[in-house]
Amino acid sequence: MFVTIPDYYNKFKCIADKCPDNCCIGWEIDVDNDTYEKYNNVNGCLGICLKNNIILAEDGNYSFKLTDNERCPFLTENNLCKLIIEKGEDFLCDICKEHPRFNNCFGDLRETGIGIGCIAAAEIVLSQKNKINYITYKSNEPKYDVDYDDNFLKYLISIRKKIFMILQNRRKNMNERFVEMLLLGEKIQAELDKSDGFIGSEIFAEQPVYDDYKKLFERLIPLNDEWKRIVKNLKFQSIMNINVIEFEQIAVYFIYRHFLTSVYDRDIISRIKLTIIFCLAILWISDQSYSIAEKACLVSKEIEYCSENIDLLLDFSYTEKCMSTQKLLGVLLNK
Numbered sequence: 001m002f003v004t005i006p007d008y009y010n011k012f013k014c015i016a017d018k019c020p021d022n023c024c025i026g027w028e029i030d031v032d033n034d035t036y037e038k039y040n041n042v043n044g045c046l047g048i049c050l051k052n053n054i055i056l057a058e059d060g061n062y063s064f065k066l067t068d069n070e071r072c073p074f075l076t077e078n079n080l081c082k083l084i085i086e087k088g089e090d091f092l093c094d095i096c097k098e099h100p101r102f103n104n105c106f107g108d109l110r111e112t113g114i115g116i117g118c119i120a121a122a123e124i125v126l127s128q129k130n131k132i133n134y135i136t137y138k139s140n141e142p143k144y145d146v147d148y149d150d151n152f153l154k155y156l157i158s159i160r161k162k163i164f165m166i167l168q169n170r171r172k173n174m175n176e177r178f179v180e181m182l183l184l185g186e187k188i189q190a191e192l193d194k195s196d197g198f199i200g201s202e203i204f205a206e207q208p209v210y211d212d213y214k215k216l217f218e219r220l221i222p223l224n225d226e227w228k229r230i231v232k233n234l235k236f237q238s239i240m241n242i243n244v245i246e247f248e249q250i251a252v253y254f255i256y257r258h259f260l261t262s263v264y265d266r267d268i269i270s271r272i273k274l275t276i277i278f279c280l281a282i283l284w285i286s287d288q289s290y291s292i293a294e295k296a297c298l299v300s301k302e303i304e305y306c307s308e309n310i311d312l313l314l315d316f317s318y319t320e321k322c323m324s325t326q327k328l329l330g331v332l333l334n335k
Contacts, residue, residue: 205329212322235286
């Protein structure tokens with residue numbers, strides 16, 4: 001097995017009770033089957049407490065029964081985990097041990113990173129000043145049994161390297177980098193689809209209707225009331241008016257995490273458009289009380305941590321005019 005991680009990966013450490021946005025509050029916390037069996041064999045007061053606070057969720061998976069104020073039942077008043085205090089981190093279920101780490105697994109390749117839906121992870125990712133590098137090492141873990149086209153995966157990895165080079169080209173502003181990435185995606189998608197597609201001078205920008213993007217975000221499944229307020233007050237502005245390095249790191253992170261999933265549907269252009277709309281959503285949050293890291297964290301939780309919202313946006317890239325290449329070019333070129 002070959003494991004790939006970004007060079008900042010090992011900088012992450014949970015900040016526990018110092019976290020301003022606790023991942024044990026307001027989230028459904030799944031309990032994997034192996035841990036459920038382990039918890040079922042715990043005796044004493046802790047065993048009773050575990051049995052009384054694990055339920056069978058609607059999706060057929062076990063999860064912790066949240067309190068009335070949506071807190072994990074094992075979260076103390078000081079926002080510390082009772083299970084860690086009593087049994088240590090190894091006692092936790094998989095999702096609690098792993099979060100905010102993510103894994104994308106393809107046969108003998110596992111790509112791992114830290115998700116910016118966690119504010120501590122977001123601050124690490126956005127604080128990097130150098131271009132991100134990725135480290136690959138060998139592991140003794142067994143291969144993953146996943147059905148995919150290995151040759152196509154290798155092709156996607158080569159394309160992703162080109163995208164990284166585009167996004168990390170600091171001789172250009174972010175508008176230019178996003179335009180170049182978008183046009184590359186259209187060219188490659190046309191080749192994959194064996195269609196003429198948008199080639200060279202045939203690509204043109206159209207003036208966007210910015211309210212259409214607000215309507216687009218309003219159609220997502222809102223994970224909390226804060227998202228509704230944020231979308232209502234979006235302020236559309238040029239992507240050139242930003243801290244370029246921070247948005248470079250966000251875009252590189254998003255491509256690293258999501259681009260290779262197109263191995264399953266051969267739809268690379270939607271992942272590229274999703275990267276752009278992800279960055280635009282962060283840019284357009286008007287509430288100045290949020291830092292860029294907090295904005296990125298909020299958008300990540302709304303989009304990345306809801307598979308239904310990811311699927312909706314991938315579909316919107318084909319069904320909604322504001323997600324067309326021409327309209328996105330209009331946004332990026334300030335039409």
